[in-house]
Amino acid sequence: MNTEIAGIAFTYFLTVILAIPLGKYIAKVYAGEKTFLDSVLGPVENLFFRWSGIAYKQEMNWKQHLQALLTINVWWFGWAMFVLMNQGWLPWNPDQNPSMSPDLAFNTAISFLVNCNLQHYSGETGMSYLGQIACLMFLQFVTAGTGMAACAVVFNAMKARTTDKLGNFYNYFVKSCTRILLPLSFVLAIILLWEGTPMNVAGKASITTLQGDTVQVSRGPVAAMVAIKQLGTNGGGFFGVNSAHPLENPSYLSNILECASIVLIPIAMIFALGYYLQRKRLAYIVFGVMTVGFLLFVVPSVYLEMQGNPALTQMGIEQNLGSMEGKETRFGAASSAFWAVATTVTSNGSVNAMHDSLTPLTGMFALLGMMINALYGGVGVGFLNFYVFMIIAVFIAGLMVGRTPEFLGKKIEAREMKIASIIALLHPLLILAGTALASFVYVGHPDLPWLNNPSFHGFSEMLYEYTSSAANNGSGFEGLGDNTPFWNISTGIVLILSRYLPIIGPIAIAGILANKKFVPESAGTLKTDTATFGLMVFAVIFIVAALAFFPALTLGPLAEYFTHK
């Protein structure tokens, strides 16, 4: 087999094999069962709870959960703003990087707070080490932990019983960080260190090249940040070019591990669902639907990137390595295409290649991954998005078997449908309205220095920017002059709305359902753990979520593809 393909196949299977025991472990953590880390981390957590005065055993209803979640986010925002706007004079700033301007700080704070990591600065020149560690890396941990805690609340609410007591938010949150994110990040960072990723607080190093020039090479606490940015579907790299940078992602091995880390926790969360609810078949179906969708994007993307650019082929240029524009030679076309899909189906957004240079259809698959945003998806929040699609699928499928719809023993009625509909509606609304606004402004002012590539590709760039924001992805098609007030503000609004509403919605639905009377299954009940139901969810995702973007995609990547075919 082609070694490039063998490489990505290995990466994927490694991920799934690691995700199964991890899922079991996560389920134990949320169920409060004994795990092997109890003796080490138990005292640390207890100390933390004692200091903060949190009664972590006190059960909360869904409204209290949301209250806790949103309140703590406001505090983090304040902290982030403070650090970013004062990092210039604060310690740990060997390169003398300046404090951020208020609008840039605002943008950065919001984008890290919502687990998006849309970076309008470059790490080398825009951040102090204190900012990287105490602000950005901190947010990368806690926002991932927030998403996982929210998911744990929904898991709890899906149990077969009637209650409004859904565990304690702070307990879920702290344990997500200490028991799951921290140990995994630690292991990954150590391996990255071995592979050559720096981990220090020293300033730029001066190196004399073979040509005799002197170059300044940025360093810093890189390994730690790369680990959590990959594992927590954050995606905000230490350096500007993210995992394409040789110090962030030095080798093919580090590439495999970083790529596996992107989808590891999102997949493990699905298995955790199965173990936690003791509904393994349901977890397999969810995993199956997500995997089929994922493969539908991966297979053609890898194929297209390995085929090379047809425009270059027409010019008689041989491309037996595939389309290598904007890609790192140490990774190759296949592995870059795989990463591109992995990072967009999850809301990660780290990159190891230039997405602007992907062939048109691969670009479209990257876009579709974010438009659906539920194939594996972000840590915790990916399942929350999928949950909304499941609710809609259950509603229609339930009717089709002649019963008023019920999901895991709870009747789905008008109130839940209202919330699910709003959440399903929100994503296309934010993406299409944003892109429409940008197109409108651009048509009125064609002199704006936004687009380096007008025509279809320029449209794809704008579409990508809003899609990435709405999916809390954070990757960029780039090629778009996005550091302007228009883009900062409009994407900022999209970021906030698209982070919190899709968390509030599923928790509200799950909370309301948990409080309803539990109806045991009968022969007439729709089974949600069958392949047929999986097909139903798949159809809902593709017809409802993906097809809404068909006209927009037609004017972007599809027009580009068909015109230059």
Added chain:
Amino acid sequence: MKTQPSSLFQATLVKEALRSSFIKLNPVTLFRNPVMFTVALGTVVMLVVSLYSLTRHDQGTFGYNFLVFWVLFFTLLFANFAEAIAEARGKAQADSLRKTREETPAKLVQTSDEIQLVSSAQLKKGDVFICEAGDTIPSDGEIIEGLATIDESAITGESAPVIREAGGDKSSVTGGTKVLSDKIKVIVTTQPGESFLDKMIALVEGASRQKSPNEIALTILLASFTLIFVIVCVSLKPFADYAHTPITIAAFISLFVCLIPTTIGGLLSAIGIAGMDRALRANVITKSGKAVETAGDIDVLLLDKTGTITIGNRKATNFYPTQGVAPERFVQAMLLSSLADETPEGKSIIELAQSQGLSIPKLPVGVEWIKFTAETRSSGVNMPNGLRVRKGAVDAMRQMSVKAGFVFPEDMTQYATNIASNGGTPLIVTENEVVLGIIELQDIIKVGIQERFERLRKMGVKTVMVTGDNPLTAKYIAHKAGVDDFIAEAKPEDKMNYIKAEQANGKLVAMMGDGTNDAPALAQADVGVAMNSGTAAAKEAGNMVDLDNDPTKLIEIVEIGKQLLMTRGTLTTFSIANDVAKYFAIVPALFISSIPGLQGLNIMRLHSPESAILSAVIFNALIIPALIPLALKGVAYKPIGASALLRRNLLVYGLGGILIPFIGIKLLDIVVGMFF
């Protein structure tokens, strides 16, 4: 009355429906349905655009725009027609029921007991009237005095007359039925215009029809789909401007109308009405659309044994005198005990006695008949000479006998057990509290009832037999008939407790009942079907009334409920699946003139942009009337388990929904392509 015209589209109904399809174009009416309301807005816009294109030419030709306008207008009309024809059918059904009770003279009893002849329309709740042999009963009511045989064939289609009498559970009479013999005094139980039938007619007619919870949830989902496509279409304008691709208003509106779920949107209310109508066709009056819907969710069905599981009543098939009693003496006592027993069981005992060569004796004056009561659980006769003959349930008779100081014979216990374990009912006959012997009554299980229960089991419905029999007999019959559970020696409160226990486990329970003592259970059950012959209290408590008094009707009602929900689900799926083909028809057509490369997306190879768009909207319009029969008849329910059912419906309506428009639009394009 029972045999309904099976044709879906009767000429008179179609005419009426056509008329009201236009009346329903009233924006206030349209606003109730968000999907069709947006279509109406699009239609108005297209009319304006058509007029505009008479003078200017940047929006395409007048002919094209005008055609789009007409297609949209017809889309609206078709949707209205679907609702109107469903209403018309329901109304026609209800009217034919109502006709039986129009303007009949009523013999109103005045306070001073004198009788005044008034029209039935003038009867108010609480009025008392008298009916004699030959009279038609002018209004629904309850007998307060007397007993009569009544011909209810006008309502139920059943020709055999029934007996209604004051005081019992059979005290209710229905307007329009005819008294055949005797004289009764009846109190009116409903206000004019508020009978169940009147309520039903109002439900079918638009005004008072409330959307059921499930209908509301589905409307929300459909409205949100509509909103998504509003966003898709509105955002397309700046996108197209960016790509320098002018899109005509006709194309925008066509894309929008094609993408929103007009198929299900247009048929939704018709499906709901048709559900109630199907119930009515089964001679069941529903008090709300919700009740029909709930029926589809039923988990537990409480069925009375008699009449549902077994044919009418038990028959005496054998008798066994106890040791030391001559058979002749026993047969004599058995005959005496049953002479006043009007129940079929009693009659069958007399028949059995006659087959032993006895004839009905002439009785002396002063005979006292002892009626069956739930307390004594026995009946019989007191002769003037002091002889007391009784027959009754084994344990009741044993108690009576032992209390009087006699020993209950050993062989009788043995016989009783044998009879019971063979599904029979043992009846003990005593003379002056001394046990003489035992009669064996046998139940005859209805033909085909096992298959029906099997069907219910596959639907996920648990069947529970309710019977007054002892546990042994009940168990035998339950086993033989294939019910899942039984309540033996049932008292009314047992039903109630059973329902409550099931409901506490989250189950939905349906039951049928007729007596006043059934009323609390009927009210407690999620679906309570009262028999029309039942008391007013029972009818008030339940949420459906069965005009046929047929206990097996519950099974039909469950299927009607399931059909209703399934029809909604499958047509929603079909409607949404249609979007795939419509996208591929319209989206390339929008851009193809300025981006020729997109010809590659025109996978149907449609003739021209105009033809593609017209074909898509025409298909979208035609699919509504094409599916009206399905909406009215309902999707056939097959009890094959939920997963298999979903697979089947997904294949037919999901995959079919994806493929059919590809074929339909292509075929239409071949025709339309000749002109555009």
